[in-house]
Amino acid sequence: MSDILKEHREIKHQEARKKIWTNVCAEVAGAFNCKKVEVAIDWADKALEAFDERFNNQKKQQNNG
Numbered sequence: 001m002s003d004i005l006k007e008h009r010e011i012k013h014q015e016a017r018k019k020i021w022t023n024v025c026a027e028v029a030g031a032f033n034c035k036k037v038e039v040a041i042d043w044a045d046k047a048l049e050a051f052d053e054r055f056n057n058q059k060k061q062q063n064n065g
Contacts, residue, residue, distance in 0.1 A: 013055070021048050 025044035028034055 002064065017048060020051050021045075024048075 021044045024026035024047040025040045028043040029037060034040060
């Protein structure tokens with residue numbers, strides 16, 4: 001795979017991570033029972049961890065397979 005394609009994929013991956021974190025944080029913060037911004041940040045961090053775990057594992061499998 002060319003370096004340009006790898007760089008493009010990494011940029012898209014980082015953009016997706018930012019979008020996921022922002023969306024989850026905003027949705028949780030907008031919930032009627034959310035009283036602290038820290039709760040929204042914690043949920044967003046956990047969602048991002050799950051995203052990374054899932055897609056980093058897929059990337060490893062693709063590289064090994």
